[in-house]
Amino acid sequence: MTKTKKSEFRANEYVVYPAHGVGQIVSIEEQEIAGLKLELFVISFEKEKMTLRVPTNKAVTVGMRSLSSPEIVDKAMATLKGKARVKRAMWSRRAQEYEQKINSGDLLAIAEVVRDLHRSDDQREQSYSERQLYEAALERLTREVAAVAGGDEVIAQKQVNDVLVSRAA
Template sequence: MTTAKKATLAFKTGETVVYPAHGLGLITAVEQQEVAGFRLQVFVIFFEKDRMTVRVPIAKVASVGMRKIAEPALVEKALVVLTSRARVKRGMWSRRGQEYEAKIKSGDLISVAEVVRDLYRSPEQAEASYSERTLYESALETLLCEFSAVYGITHTEALTLIEQNLAKAPHPVKGTGPEADTNAEDEAAA
């Protein structure tokens, strides 16, 4: 069976899917289109949040990370990730930022939860940089959408659930958040 046929069978019209670049969308149709002389079968996906429609070639479904909404058991695992200690690697922010961005774009719910956990700042911590806040907000929005869809709750209720779990995680009280952990490790190693 070809990849396109498997993808067509995996997703159907009327189904809500996760498309990492845009969030949750509804498959409204499966169409044939001609692009540069080639006939392609595409999923037509509508994203309510952005009031936008995207056409995804069926053959590209796997490479763009499109997937079905997570099962409740996977969402529960993501909640457990949020309660664990933040893991911040040593090194330059630009490299870590790229790693966080790749995790968000992967669409993997556990990876996105790790980004939220690692970039979360408790009220006692110093404010995050602009790029940290941007990545955090992007990952948080992804979790909010999926949690609210899986549990049938509002975004506000999903945010409360996420924040309650983040509050359970051990966080540094002094310093500037993730960098403080890294600096403490650097000083201990010296």
Template sequence: MVLKFKEGSKVVYPSHGVGIINGIETNEVVGMVIKTYVIQFDKEKMVLRIPVGRAEKSGLRPLSTTSELDKVGKILLERPKTSRGMWSRRAKEYESKINSGNIVFVAEVVRDLHKNVDDPERSYSERIIYENALERLASEVSAIKKIDIEGAQNYLVNNLNTKNPYFVRKAALAAAKKAEEDALEAGESDEYEDDEAMAA
């Protein structure tokens, strides 16, 4: 049987993200010789064993290519989609995308939920799903670009905030509103001081 991965290869498993092939075991079961990938996931501190013959069917894949990463970059620059309907249903759809093993689907979740990242009324479950998607995406980007996960997260968030027209405009509007509120507050303060001076 041809081995698609070798010891030391970084791989992606749908429900756990990026892991590394720590070894390839050979065992005999009921007279059959079975080779198994031993995969270590550092973040979850777990080891997963997958028979070589079932690896592809399980969704185990190599890291995304440069062209696939370029596609992720384009996804992050698109306008976030606003889904209507019950949150519980949308949450399941987001989680399904995160655990699909498809880096493009994960990028879509990050983009779509990033729009509420500064909303104080954002639900706890939405925050957790967003953080899981961002971590899952960043872990693969960090492995591809050979940078740490924090650096990968900063890279992704910076792209969203400074290159996506929707978020750039949103930030500009928020800044303008804040400036207007500050100016109004300063004006009220000056008026109060004038009233005090007249009273004196």
């Protein structure tokens, strides 16, 4: 059974690249780099106005994956409803762990970060770095929820927000 890597991702497909979140494969092109012919996925991240070229044979190794299934999105939403679990470790250590979860590309891990860092209006203020991590995780989560549902980020943002608000109530 010789299955080629090419069939895994296709042009126009939305994918998740761990360090950058949801992007769209605009094309698959061949380039010559240092005398070697390489086949590359050209991935566009519209919001960041960024284009990434990933060798097709390295895509899986770097953690690139297809969008989560609707079941995983439901699990992520259920994770948001849970009680925040904040370790008693120093902030720098926790911040590192949150950053690793965000950059893992794992939707459930990202949902945990959103859950743990979410503050309702009556809770204490967030530090600047807490807010930055929270917003990064929230954006990644919202984008993937939107992409799985067909693309409307405003609706996805409202869904996520409604879950977080209902939890706080």
